[in-house]
Amino acid sequence: NAGVMQNPRHLVRRRGQEARLRCSPMKGHSHVYWYRQLPEEGLKFMVYLQKENIIDESGMPKERFSAEFPKEGPSILRIQQVVRGDSAAYFCASSPNPSAEAFFGQGTRLTVV
């Protein structure tokens, strides 16, 4: 049973470009969470999705950030018009139900130059 798969592992974008981060949850997991880790900090919740639904996006910046988890395919975290402050590690986690153990992917390290 493969773990949570994230790609790409590393992403470099110039200021103003778009970044697309992908997350495939573990098999049988329909709950997906995105977290952001800024340098030297802990992880902060961004958004919680179930298939085709955004349940809680209270941790997402109001502008430029969006997330989806379509019926088919991976969950996508999209950052438009990236700025240097978006440089961080973005982690995806999945679980089979909301209160169960969450498992994390290896993260995508975004660098904005």
Added chain:
Amino acid sequence: GIQVEQSPPDLILQEGANSTLRCNFSDSVNNLQWFHQNPWGQLINLFYIPSGTKQNGRLSATTVATERYSLLYISSSQTTDSGVYFCAANYGGATNKLIFGTGTLLAVQP
């Protein structure tokens, strides 16, 4: 607001020593998890422990939910134990998101 606090913030050990890491949380939790973030940034699940005691090899964890704390014990530490240890609490509600502590940075020296 909901808080998760960890102590100590950093710790240096000689190989073979034992250590105890603490996590305090501010309210009743649905679940509590411990993670190890290795020097390559990977988050590794250590324990899912809303209450009670669990052991896995040289590591064990205890959560006392009524007193709102959890402890992670590392025995006979090895250099590969180095990294950051996070606890994260799930307070339930509609989201069940994890609230992470600020971590304990552990360095094990040979």
